[in-house]
Amino acid sequence: MTPGWTIGEEGAGQFRWIHLDGRDAQAMRWLEDESHGLPPTARFNLTTAETRPRCQPLHDGVIINLRGPRHSDEHGEGDELVSIRIWAERGRLVSVSYRRMAGLEDLRERMDKGEFLDPGDLIAALAVQIARHLDPVVADLGDQVDDCELALSAETFHLRRHIAKARSTAISYRRFIVPQRQALEAMALLELDWIEDDDRIHLREAADRFARMAEELEAVRERSALLHEQITDLRAEKIDRRSLVIAIVALIFLPLTFVTGLFGMNVDGIPYAHHPLSFWAVTGFSLLVGAGVALWFAAAKWFRN
Template sequence: MGERCWVFDGKAAKKVSRDEAAAALGTAPLVWVHLPGSHADTGDWLKAQGLSEIIVSALTAMETRPRTEPFDDGALVNLRGPVTRETDHPDVLGSVRLWVSDKRVFSVALTDLEATHEVERQLGEGKILDAGDLVCVMATAITAELDPDVAELGDSLDDCEEMLDPKRAFAMRADIARIRSRAIVYRRFLQPQRVALEELAEIQGDWLAEDDRRHLTEAADRAARMAEELEAIRERSALMHEQLTDLRAELIDTRSLILAIAAMIFLPLTFITGLFGMNVDGIPYQHHPASFWVITVFCMLVAVGVTVYFVWRRWSR
């Protein structure tokens, strides 16, 4: 992931080098510098631009959670958004940390986010004119990209509900566990992100216009709706797991009952055949020519009788 530096001179925005962006600070209406957090010189460069140690430490921290912290002349904003599809990153959501103040925005990310590409696109099209527009586009893009992912989780869970089958319990349990795990990860960051966006919309500062505040409030509402949907997905997946376990137990009980009935049918037959099959003297009809067929018919009658009894008592249901 490389750095991105843009300068808006009041007429058009253009992509520049880091030194050119630093030279434009304080004179251009908007300067945006996006730096990779993995680079060793990121913190030193931010300190050289006049940022305090606390702000630089927050921007370059390895672990963050969504939040908004106002300072004298700006605000520190941490957000979480989907990483790009080409990025080999273990987390589905990557963090972006922003320092926003009048005429300048510094952002740091450890991985490439889809939202940064949307910011660049709108900068190139001349739709971003100040720092408030940029942070608003970043927040709106992150929320818009999360919405389809949350909807996909709900659709996948709907498919699992329609195909609920105890015979596919192992595979379905894996799918449901994956959906639930991802929903928990999303909700873990969406709930504080909603609070962060609400606080950002209410922050005091001339760099944030009323129109930007309305867009941030809308993004916060969408984040709240997605957090509620994720909570519902988590609860539904837990309920489906319980239902699948119950169906699996019922299937096992049914099969065990069938085996038990079969054993009960053959138990008296085993006793009869074992009794007459003993190799000792004195067995009745031992030398009678029809003994085999008599015992065979008798065993069949016993088997039919036991089966009829079980059917009559409805033990097989």
């Protein structure tokens, strides 16, 4: 008995889809059984833990790995885009995933209804569905960067966390979307009799959508880097402005500190030490010196820098 799910009847002119959970030991033992007719290279690809999107023809079949959004029930660490490994040949498609991918249940229902007549139909539908799921996610990343650009000011240093997250997500997605486009384009060019013209059209359509997503992700990455630099410049400018104010205040009080320190010495001989107006005279002199230094800074336009 095949672990996972099997849809379709075995026999001439029939098409079966066998999907396995890579975390199931019984599924792994089923793949290792040579009696199922899987080529060794295909078995190795289906059991590989880490993969990247690719397409490799092998005999009369094809090995193709794709990445799509993970199911909402899948939690924990790891890439947002989960991998599905596929071996396709006339009459049979075997797929393995180590984490649940969003949308596979929809494809399973369509397969039950008889919408897919060969592996080309199923792979094309899978590629289009992944593109449909990822389009709004990539668009949302662009909107997040747009919002950060509109909110950018000297008081919005907290935006750095949002920008860094958007940039990190864009880099993570682009790492898989670019080779996925190349894999779909390569599959559309394969001369296999079970890949029909309609399948090629759908594969090229999905590849084009992935190409546009890759361009958008690259734009998000570059715009995020530019925004981060602008925020850093704004922060440096704000620090410089505050440092200038502190320097001006320090320079204003520097001569006053000298005067108060000079007349505050506890030694004999200070002129007018016992005169009743000495305190007010020193205070008035200090105020005049401070006001004079402040007016000089104002005339030199230091307060506007």
